[in-house]
Amino acid sequence: MSKNIVISDDVYRRLKREKGDRSFSEVIDAKLDSGGTLAEVSGQQVFDAETADHVSDEIESLSRGTVERITDETD
Structure with missing residues (x-):
């Protein structure tokens, strides 16, 4: 079944x-x-907790940069 x-x-x-x-x-x-x-x-859970936190921080940082670039281009 x-x-x-x-x-x-x-x-x-x-x-x-x-x-x-x-x-x-x-x-x-x-x-x-x-x-x-x-x-x-x-x-x-393929990364240990410390690596996962680092990757998450990097993604967040890169995302902020993208939003700032988009905002700058549309102003």
């Missing part, structure tokens, strides 16, 4: 990248059987 589940577009892309020639069910099943978590399958 199959069931439909709702996942975000981001998680879908991550699962699709992970699955290769396998089905989504096979990817999830293999990860859970090996003691893994769904976060590992979806690509979440």
